[in-house]
Amino acid sequence: MMGFSRTSVGDFVIVMIVMVSLIGKCINGENGEYEGVGGGAPMVKTEQEALYSAIQGFAGEWWNGSDLYPDPCGWTPIQGVSCDLFDGFWYVTELNIGSIDDNSLACAPHVEFRPHLFQLNHLKSLSFFHCFVAPIPIPSGNWAALSGSLESLEFRSNLGLIGNIPPDFGRLRKLQSLVLIENGLSGGLPDNIGNLTRLKRLVLSGNRFTGEIGDGYGNLSELLILDLSRNSLSGSLPLTFGGLTSLLKLDLSENQLEGKIPSEISNLKNLTLLDLSKNKISGGLTKSIQEMSSLEELVLSRNPIGDDLMDIEWENLRGLMVLDLSSTRLMGGIPESLSRLKKLRFLGLNDNNLTGNLSPKLAELPNLSSLYVYGNNLTGELKFTQGFYGKMGRRFGAWNNSNLCFPVGLMATSFGPFGVKACQEVRTSFRDSGSKMVNENKNLDSHFRTSLSSSKYRFDMIWCVFMLINFFM
Numbered sequence: 150m151m152g153f154s155r156t157s158v159g160d161f162v163i164v165m166i167v168m169v170s171l172i173g174k175c176i177n178g179e180n181g182e183y184e185g186v187g188g189g190a191p192m193v194k195t196e197q198e199a200l201y202s203a204i205q206g207f208a209g210e211w212w213n214g215s216d217l218y219p220d221p222c223g224w225t226p227i228q229g230v231s232c233d234l235f236d237g238f239w240y241v242t243e244l245n246i247g248s249i250d251d252n253s254l255a256c257a258p259h260v261e262f263r264p265h266l267f268q269l270n271h272l273k274s275l276s277f278f279h280c281f282v283a284p285i286p287i288p289s290g291n292w293a294a295l296s297g298s299l300e301s302l303e304f305r306s307n308l309g310l311i312g313n314i315p316p317d318f319g320r321l322r323k324l325q326s327l328v329l330i331e332n333g334l335s336g337g338l339p340d341n342i343g344n345l346t347r348l349k350r351l352v353l354s355g356n357r358f359t360g361e362i363g364d365g366y367g368n369l370s371e372l373l374i375l376d377l378s379r380n381s382l383s384g385s386l387p388l389t390f391g392g393l394t395s396l397l398k399l400d401l402s403e404n405q406l407e408g409k410i411p412s413e414i415s416n417l418k419n420l421t422l423l424d425l426s427k428n429k430i431s432g433g434l435t436k437s438i439q440e441m442s443s444l445e446e447l448v449l450s451r452n453p454i455g456d457d458l459m460d461i462e463w464e465n466l467r468g469l470m471v472l473d474l475s476s477t478r479l480m481g482g483i484p485e486s487l488s489r490l491k492k493l494r495f496l497g498l499n500d501n502n503l504t505g506n507l508s509p510k511l512a513e514l515p516n517l518s519s520l521y522v523y524g525n526n527l528t529g530e531l532k533f534t535q536g537f538y539g540k541m542g543r544r545f546g547a548w549n550n551s552n553l554c555f556p557v558g559l560m561a562t563s564f565g566p567f568g569v570k571a572c573q574e575v576r577t578s579f580r581d582s583g584s585k586m587v588n589e590n591k592n593l594d595s596h597f598r599t600s601l602s603s604s605k606y607r608f609d610m611i612w613c614v615f616m617l618i619n620f621f622m
């Protein structure tokens with residue numbers, strides 16, 4: 150469905166016909182429904198008027214649908230509106246309000262949710278983007294009318310959208326995607342969202358939600374993406390999160406969450422991203438993290454976790470590309486097993502109390518492009534090559550380790566690692582291993598500083614593929 154959101158109804162119909170003849174199967178599994186398409190199938194009058202009125206509530210009084218778009222599912226399609234045939238009549242199945250592009254249905258400065266919106270009871274997808282500027286709450290009490298059809302509901306970047314999540318969202322039992330991102334919403338997360346067991350994607354990030362995450366959220370066993378980041382949620386992570394076994398991405402960063410990382414989290418065998426950064430998580434790293442074998446990005450930075458790294462069998466996390474444990478009150482040494490994470494691109498261990506040496510084997514990681522260990526208490530000599538320092542530049546950060554130094558050898562001090570002083574003594578063995586690594590590490594300069602944001606993009610891709618697969622079923 151996503152793929153058709155911006156096409157005109159005419160294109161949509163043609164694609165549908167092709168698809169029906171190719172696959173012999175349409176969206177609803179109702180074969181043969183489309184034979185009369187193109188001949189101007191009718192639209193029930195109440196549906197048509199409800200559509201005009203609903204849109205007028207958002208676009209403003211000047212918007213006269215019957216004037217501008219006399220046949221909204223046929224030869225005068227409305228940008229942002231898609232229709233489908235049910236028993237020979239057109240019904241609106243998708244409505245996108247807000248300024249997506251020049252032709253889209255832009256919102257008036259003052260908008261209203263008209264009751265007519267909830268008469269469009271074939272709606273599968275409803276979205277609002279950059280629409281609400283003046284403060285307005287999401288209406289409550291009407292949503293059950295869409296419970297038989299609505300699969301995707303999205304409010305994105307609406308600064309004027311305030312108030313709570315209406316309780317009757319919990320009755321949208323067909324919902325597969327609920328996205329409330331970057332609005333002004335507040336209050337607690339309703340427990341009954343846990344009833345929406347078909348949800349695949351739940352994104353509530355960038356609002357002002359408070360309170361705890363209810364145990365019921367652990368019942369969403371089909372969830373692929375759970376993103377509650379950038380709110381003010383408190384309390385601990387529910388132990389029931391171990392039930393989110395399908396999850397690919399869990400982002401709870403930038404909240405006020407506290408307590409331990411529950412060991413149940415190791416049930417999330419398919420999880421590729423775990424981001425708990427900028428919370429108040431404490432109580433150490435759970436050893437069960439090492440069982441999350443699909444992890445690609447583990448971001449726990451800026452939490453008072455307080456532990457050492459030695460107990461965890463890091464080499465189990467074979468897919469790990471981003472490991473950010475900066476500012477987590479870590480103590481003890483840096484385990485050499487980290488250098489067996491061959492896919493590692495980003496390693497952040499800065500601003501902790503780590504001690505001991507830094508293994509030069511880390512330089513053998515083929516894709517490592519950022520290595521931060523500054524602000525620790527590392528000691529001894531750094532045994533990387535001049536080539537490594539040259540390749541990494543400031544993306545190798547080892548400053549503010551008062552007892553760390555680098556051997557100068559033949560290299561000029563100016564080619565050494567930034568902010569690290571030269572050792573008094575020179576080791577001759579250093580030069581031999583050095584020149585070898587220069588060759589191995591050439592050309593790897595500019596990969597990835599942005600792995601974190603690229604992963605967000607990747608998950609949007611996963612989501613699209615998922616929706617397309619769904620489309621054919």
Ligand SMILES: *[C@@H]1O[C@H](CO)[C@@H](O)[C@H](O)[C@H]1NC(C)=O
Binds near residue numbers: 213214215216
């Ligand atoms: C739209 O325009 C028609 C005539 O052009 C008029 O009869 C109708 O009342 C208008 N509708 C609205 C909702 O303004």
Ligand SMILES: *[C@@H]1O[C@H](CO)[C@@H](O)[C@H](O)[C@H]1NC(C)=O
Binds near residue numbers: 319344
């Ligand atoms: C929905 O959730 C609430 C609170 O969690 C619960 O009391 C209610 O029985 C649930 N409703 C359904 C239909 O499952």
Ligand SMILES: *[C@@H]1O[C@H](CO)[C@@H](O)[C@H](O)[C@H]1NC(C)=O
Binds near residue numbers: 343344364365366368
């Ligand atoms: C979660 O599901 C279980 C079993 O289906 C049910 O007993 C429980 O009440 C649900 N929890 C919530 C908070 O809805």
Ligand SMILES: *[C@@H]1O[C@H](CO)[C@@H](O)[C@H](O)[C@H]1NC(C)=O
Binds near residue numbers: 419
């Ligand atoms: C995990 O991913 C695999 C491969 O994509 C899939 O077959 C499996 O069903 C997933 N597990 C869960 C619990 O969703």
Ligand SMILES: *[C@@H]1O[C@H](CO)[C@@H](O)[C@H](O)[C@H]1NC(C)=O
Binds near residue numbers: 501502
């Ligand atoms: C390191 O440990 C000392 C003493 O325990 C403590 O005062 C300091 O805050 C710690 N530093 C970091 C960055 O965790």
Ligand SMILES: *[C@@H]1O[C@H](CO)[C@@H](O)[C@H](O)[C@H]1NC(C)=O
Binds near residue numbers: 491492493515
């Ligand atoms: C390193 O990155 C390249 C390019 O992104 C990729 O093709 C390659 O598989 C990566 N190597 C490892 C060991 O992950």
Ligand SMILES: *[C@@H]1O[C@H](CO)[C@@H](O)[C@H](O)[C@H]1NC(C)=O
Binds near residue numbers: 502526528
């Ligand atoms: C760093 O380690 C040295 C000795 O290893 C110790 O004397 C010093 O107190 C430590 N500094 C901090 C800030 O922990």
Ligand SMILES: *[C@@H]1O[C@H](CO)[C@@H](O)[C@H](O)[C@H]1NC(C)=O
Binds near residue numbers: 523548549568
């Ligand atoms: C080193 O630490 C001090 C104080 O802890 C800080 O002011 C300084 O900016 C740090 N230097 C670098 C290069 O980060």
